[in-house]
Amino acid sequence: xxxxxxxxxxxxxxxxxxxxxxxxxxxxxxxxxxxxxxxxxxxxxxxxxxxxxxxxxxxxxxxxxxxxxxxxxxxxxxxxxxxxxxxxxxxxxxxxxxxxxxxxxxxxxxxxxxxxxxxxxxxx
Amino acid sequence: xxxxxxxxxxxxxxxxxxxxxxxxxxxxxxxxxxxxxxxxxxxxxxxxxxxxxxxxxxxxxxxxxxxxxxxxxxxxxxxxxxxxxxxxxxxxxxxxxxxxxxxxxxxxxxxxxxxxxxxxxxxxxxxxxxxxxxxxxxxxxxxxxxxxxxxxxxxxxxxxxxxxxxxxxxxxxxxxxxxxxxxxxxxxxxxxxxxxxxxxxxxxxxxxxxxxxxxxxxxxxxxxxxxxxxxxxxxxxxxxxxxxxxxxxxxxxxxxxxxxxxxxxxxxxxxxxxxxxxxxxxxxxxxxxxxxxxxxxxxxxxxxxxxxxxxxxxxxxxxxxxxxxxxxxxxxxxxxxxxxxxxxxxxxxxxxxxxxxxxxxxxxxxxxxxxxxxxxxxxxxxxxxxxxxxxxxxxxxxxxxxxxxxxxxxxxxxxxxxxxxxxxxxxxxxxxxxxxxxxxxxxxxxxxxxxxxxxxxxxxxxxxxxxxxxxxxxxxxxxxxxxxxxxxxxxxxxxxxxxxxxxxxxxx
Numbered sequence: 001x002x003x004x005x006x007x008x009x010x011x012x013x014x015x016x017x018x019x020x021x022x023x024x025x026x027x028x029x030x031x032x033x034x035x036x037x038x039x040x041x042x043x044x045x046x047x048x049x050x051x052x053x054x055x056x057x058x059x060x061x062x063x064x065x066x067x068x069x070x071x072x073x074x075x076x077x078x079x080x081x082x083x084x085x086x087x088x089x090x091x092x093x094x095x096x097x098x099x100x101x102x103x104x105x106x107x108x109x110x111x112x113x114x115x116x117x118x119x120x121x122x123x124x
Numbered sequence: 125x126x127x128x129x130x131x132x133x134x135x136x137x138x139x140x141x142x143x144x145x146x147x148x149x150x151x152x153x154x155x156x157x158x159x160x161x162x163x164x165x166x167x168x169x170x171x172x173x174x175x176x177x178x179x180x181x182x183x184x185x186x187x188x189x190x191x192x193x194x195x196x197x198x199x200x201x202x203x204x205x206x207x208x209x210x211x212x213x214x215x216x217x218x219x220x221x222x223x224x225x226x227x228x229x230x231x232x233x234x235x236x237x238x239x240x241x242x243x244x245x246x247x248x249x250x251x252x253x254x255x256x257x258x259x260x261x262x263x264x265x266x267x268x269x270x271x272x273x274x275x276x277x278x279x280x281x282x283x284x285x286x287x288x289x290x291x292x293x294x295x296x297x298x299x300x301x302x303x304x305x306x307x308x309x310x311x312x313x314x315x316x317x318x319x320x321x322x323x324x325x326x327x328x329x330x331x332x333x334x335x336x337x338x339x340x341x342x343x344x345x346x347x348x349x350x351x352x353x354x355x356x357x358x359x360x361x362x363x364x365x366x367x368x369x370x371x372x373x374x375x376x377x378x379x380x381x382x383x384x385x386x387x388x389x390x391x392x393x394x395x396x397x398x399x400x401x402x403x404x405x406x407x408x409x410x411x412x413x414x415x416x417x418x419x420x421x422x423x424x425x426x427x428x429x430x431x432x433x434x435x436x437x438x439x440x441x442x443x444x445x446x447x448x449x450x451x452x453x454x455x456x457x458x459x460x461x462x463x464x465x466x467x468x469x470x471x472x473x474x475x476x477x478x479x480x481x482x483x484x485x486x487x488x489x490x491x492x493x494x495x496x497x498x499x500x501x502x503x504x505x506x507x508x509x510x511x512x513x514x515x516x517x518x519x520x521x522x523x524x525x526x527x528x529x530x531x532x533x534x535x536x537x538x539x540x541x542x543x544x545x546x547x548x549x550x551x552x553x554x555x556x557x558x559x560x561x562x563x564x565x566x567x568x569x570x571x572x573x574x575x576x577x578x579x580x581x582x583x584x585x586x587x588x589x590x591x592x593x594x595x596x597x598x599x600x601x602x603x604x605x606x607x608x609x610x611x612x613x614x615x616x617x618x619x620x621x622x623x624x625x626x627x628x629x630x631x632x
Contacts, residue, residue: 012226012228013226036615039615039618039619039622039623042622042623043543043618043622046622047543049216050216050217053212053216054213054216054217057209057212057213061205061209062362065202065355065358065359065362066355069355083198085198085201086198086201086407086411089198089201089202089205090198090201090404090407090408091404093205093208094208094399094400094401094403094404095400097208097209097212097396097400098393098396098397098400100212101211101212101215101216101392101393101396102393104212104215104216105215105389105390105393108216108220108389109386109389112386112623112624115623115624115627116624116626116627119627
């Protein structure tokens, strides 16, 4: 237990904001209909991007158990002496996940840049 | 004392010392409450990703996966895949918005988003429950490792891990733990990779012999046996691990240490790379175990495969040294994951219990750091006591169930909270209760009952495939019904979650 004055309460906040002249950000701040459209477009773009990435994941990696059930012959296939299942699930799946993630990060950042351009504030 | 005992002992002592030293070194940078909780949000992606990897690769990853592959075969490869793909889903759906929400724990997020103390309380209870459940297999794994390494009774390992974690967490908080965990990722990778290279050379030298275990066709099929029930089990495991990662309390807390949303994404991408490199290794141990260590699977001691294999394959001092290295890596795994869980649970307890309620007892509120230290003691001692009292159900399986509960509670809360404006406090609580009770029933059943067959049992054994959709459905339907309770600040909060920090916007 500490003695003396109680330490100041630390308020954790985002980075300091500049006071720019009023731009289209004002529309979002004031929750106008136009601001709503701007925000909605960003949300939709990002969600669509996420959905596309997940769809690719489900169709490729997610379909493997079903594929092995529907086509039992797959478990006898070997490549370079390694069973196909092991090659796919023990190794190749990981670079594939990284590739999906890398593509996502690039596009998500581009969406955010477009949004910033739209609001007339180009950063970085 | 045999050489076996000496190398094991040296390995454990070295890892413990290194952990304490790095923790103490990190202490020099740890000054404020903000350092304690979130390392003052200034951890760069490369360091942060190593720390996340170090914290995330637990006893289940280091020991459990190889053991499961040895016993059950290729369908167990879904565990490491799910644990990695979970980060991809975290990346695309949660990472940046969660960081931008500005909250520290899951209960903070829920309260900020929904403006309700009731949601906060529900989340706090869930965080503690999942955290403690996840802590058990870490302690059990530590007991196994210490017994295999130096022949000590199984209670010694958990007690050492508990003591070291407590020392580190209470002294330096998040800042010093970040350095410790980053170090432990690289230690774990080395401890698994180096012996494996030697073992593969030995295997090739032996003329690449095949499995000496009884022929088993289903071993190389990536699907649980038993027809459609097997298909269900496999998909349910996939759902639990893919969606459960984002709901694990110790994973989520790490995201608040990123400087901004963009860094949170980049950190997650590096984590994907680090996990991918690591998870290629344990299944190879499992496969080599089929050749050299079949009797471990037969005697039900498959969890110690990684620890025993070097000794079985390489005779003499070489094998002992490799075994010592693997032991060091395993011990690092328990220390780092336990520390992460202790930080996460202590964060919640200190905010919701020791930081508030003890006002009544002590006459005044505890300072932030003192409350955190007290909470850390509780966060470590309770699961330690439970771990010493109840028997282990298998390291990877216990962790798998924690994922199922996380996927059925926090995953819907996070996804709907971040992407859907219509979520209400009543909806969130109902959904989390439905998913939590459903998956919790499965966990209880597995802990108490164990094995049996038939559809009802299969559904309970791996509940995620029905409990996750159930939680989503309840959350959406109840939110629709109580639509008048949608918080007034929802739109402003969405601005905060989804817009880049550099834009000058009012974020509420």
